[in-house]
Amino acid sequence: MDRIxxxxxxxxxxxxxxxxxxxxIQEPTLRQQMKTIKVGDQQLDLFAHDVSTSTPPAVRPTxxxxxxxAPPLHVPAWPVAPVPPVALPSSPPLPSPPRPADGPPLxxxxxxxxxxxxxxxxxxRRSIGFMIDDNGLRVTAPxxxxxxxxxxxxxxxxxxxVSKLLERGERKVQRQQRPPVAWVDGAVLPxxxxxxxxxxxxxxxxxASFQRETNELHVWVTPTxxxxxxxxxxxxxxxxxxxxxxxxxxDLYADKLGVRYDALSLSSxxxxxxSCTIERKIRLNWRLxxxxxxxxxxxxxxxxxxxxxxxxxxxxxxxxxxxxxxxDGAKQALRKxxxxxxxxxx
Numbered sequence: 001m002d003r004i005x006x007x008x009x010x011x012x013x014x015x016x017x018x019x020x021x022x023x024x025i026q027e028p029t030l031r032q033q034m035k036t037i038k039v040g041d042q043q044l045d046l047f048a049h050d051v052s053t054s055t056p057p058a059v060r061p062t063x064x065x066x067x068x069x070a071p072p073l074h075v076p077a078w079p080v081a082p083v084p085p086v087a088l089p090s091s092p093p094l095p096s097p098p099r100p101a102d103g104p105p106l107x108x109x110x111x112x113x114x115x116x117x118x119x120x121x122x123x124x125r126r127s128i129g130f131m132i133d134d135n136g137l138r139v140t141a142p143x144x145x146x147x148x149x150x151x152x153x154x155x156x157x158x159x160x161x162v163s164k165l166l167e168r169g170e171r172k173v174q175r176q177q178r179p180p181v182a183w184v185d186g187a188v189l190p191x192x193x194x195x196x197x198x199x200x201x202x203x204x205x206x207x208a209s210f211q212r213e214t215n216e217l218h219v220w221v222t223p224t225x226x227x228x229x230x231x232x233x234x235x236x237x238x239x240x241x242x243x244x245x246x247x248x249x250x251d252l253y254a255d256k257l258g259v260r261y262d263a264l265s266l267s268s269x270x271x272x273x274x275s276c277t278i279e280r281k282i283r284l285n286w287r288l289x290x291x292x293x294x295x296x297x298x299x300x301x302x303x304x305x306x307x308x309x310x311x312x313x314x315x316x317x318x319x320x321x322x323x324x325x326x327x328d329g330a331k332q333a334l335r336k337x338x339x340x341x342x343x344x345x346x
Contacts, residue, residue, distance in 0.1 A: 093169055094114055094115075094116060094117075094136070094162075094165045094166065094169055095134055095135060095136040095165060095168050095169050095172060096117040096118075096135075096136045097117065097118065097119040097135050097136045097137070097138060098135060100119075104120070106118065106119055107119075107120050107147075109151055109154055109155075111154070111155065111158040111161065111162055112158065112162065114162055114165075116137060116154075116161065116162070116165065117136065117137075118136065118137035118138060118139050118154070119136070119137070119138045119139070120138075120139050120140075120141065120150065121138065121139070121140050121141075122140075122141060122142070122143045123140050123141070123142065123143075124142070124143075125140060125141075125142055126142060127142070128140070128141045128142070128145060128149075128150060128153045129141075130154075130157065130161065131272075132161065132164045132165060132168060133168065133269060133270055133272040134168050134171070134172055134269075134270030134272075135269075135270065136165065136168075137161060137165060139154070141153075171338070171339055172270075174339055178342060178343050179342075179343070180342070180343040180344070181342050181343065181344055183198075183227050183230055183231065184198075184200070185198065185199060185200040186198065186199075189217065189234070189344065190290040190341060190342065190344075191215075191238075191241075191289065191290060192289065192290075192291070192292060192293060193290075193291055193292025193293070193295075194215070194292075195215070196210070196215045196216060196217050197214075197215060197216045197217070198216075198217050198219065198234070199216050199217065199218045199219070200219055200220075200221060200230075201218060201219070201220045201221070202220065202221065202222070202223055203220035203221070203222065204222065205220070205222065206219070206220060206221055206222065206225065206229065206233050207219075207220050207233075208220075208233055208234065208236075208237045210237070210241075217234070217237065219233055219234060219237075221233070231344075231345055234344075235344075235345055238286060238287075238289050238290075239266060239286045239289075241289055242266060242284075242286040242287075242288065242289040243264070243266060243286070245289065245296065246264060246266075246284050246288075246296070246300070247264060249293075249296060249297055249300045250264060250282065250300055250304065253297065253300050253301050253304050253323055253324075254304055256323045257301075257304050257305065257307075257308070257319070257322070257323050259304055259307045259308060260280070260307075261276075261280050261281070261282050261304065261307065262279065262280040262281055263280070263281045263282070264281075264282050264283075264284065265281065265282075265283045265284075266283070266284060266285070266286040267283045267284065267285050267286070268285070268286065268287075269285055272285065273285045273288060273299045273334070274299045274300075274302060274303040275303065276303045276304075276306035276307060276310075278310065280307060282303050282304070284299060284300070284303070285299075287341075290341055291334065291337055294330060295330055295333060295334045295337065297324060297330075298324055298327055298330035298331065298334065299334070301320055301323050301324035301327070302320055302324075302327070304323075305319040305320045305323075
């Protein structure tokens with residue numbers, strides 16, 4: 001009986017102990033259930049910061065907010081007009097010699113991208129010579145030289161030939177684009193590096209007179225005279241002045257160089273200012289009368305020096321320098337000034 005009594009007593013104590021254990025086990029569940037309370041549609045975590053009952057969560061670094069992504073740019077599909085090609089300035093045409101009516105035809109030679117036409121003349125000279133002016137390239141060759149040898153000689157100097165022809169072509173275009181002089185009373189004409197004024201009068205016959213005190217060229221024309229007749233009268237006066245001046249300067253520089261020339265003639269070439277032959281004949285362009293005296297003297301010294309050196313070697317330029325030291329500056333100035341002259345006569 002005592003065992004039964006003790007067992008009952010132990011059973012009651014065991015039951016109380018079990019009830020206590022059950023309460024302890026059920027308490028976290030209750031606490032967990034109490035952690036979140038709904039308020040309306042939101043949930044509040046009441047124990048989120050309860051440091052007394054839980055270990056604080058590890059602090060994780062907060063990533064920087066991503067930059068806002070711009071919406072894709074909407075480019076309207078407008079019709080795009082085609083860009084017109086840029087017009088590049090074209091090279092001036094290469095000048096060509098005039099085609100003779102009854103003479104031999106011009107020869108042609110392809111030099112790079114340029115087709116060069118040139119006039120060929122045979123002579124008794126011992127070497128091939130080249131001459132370039134506003135009328136293009138002229139070649140003078142001995143009779144014994146073949147056409148193939150002439151072409152090869154041109155190819156050997158094609159850089160110089162093409163550059164000179166392009167330069168001449170550009171000058172020609174520039175001269176053609178300059179407005180011509182209006183042949184009226186008060187027109188301004190170039191003379192010896194300066195300007196003179198044209199004064200027109202009516203008279204029974206044509207004549208001209210220059211007054212150096214006022215730098216005025218007086219020209220008398222008939223009432224029925226044409227503009228061409230007026231031009232011819234003015235040109236004749238320029239040529240008369242040029243011959244007198246050229247003869248004086250040739251005599252001066254021939255004495256300095258110790259040479260003698262046999263004849264002087266005037267030329268009307270486009271921009272070839274002078275030439276000298278083995279017969280000691282000198283030709284000077286009468287249009288030099290438009291330039292200042294130092295430029296005229298340079299051309300005179302240049303052609304007289306050919307009486308000693310019929311070439312353009314170093315010895316030739318040393319000869320020019322002996323009587324005209326600043327020949328290089330004059331050469332550049334003559335080239336520049338020739339591009340600035342107005343168009344007087346066609």
